[in-house]
Amino acid sequence: MYKTVEIGYHPKAGDMAAAIERAANELAAQGYRVVSFSVTGSAKAIVLAEKESDDAHSEEAIDHE
Structure with missing residues (x-):
């Protein structure tokens, strides 16, 4: 399972890091x-x-057709 997170506005590289x-x-x-x-x-x-x-990771097969 995936998850995304948005990091808000940080114009300085150190603050973004x-x-x-x-x-x-x-x-x-x-x-x-x-x-x-x-x-x-x-x-x-x-x-x-x-x-x-x-x-x-599910054991179930996923049909991509």
Whole structure:
């Protein structure tokens, strides 16, 4: 299972890094692992995280047709 988090406006790189780190630590406490993040041109960021537990991977087959 994936989750995204939006990081608000932070025009300074150091402030953005600290905000992403806080979000990553909060996600880790919830059982997520940060997979990727992207900083937008508007000085916002989007963090993509994946649930670490085995519950996130279903045994059911998914038909992609």
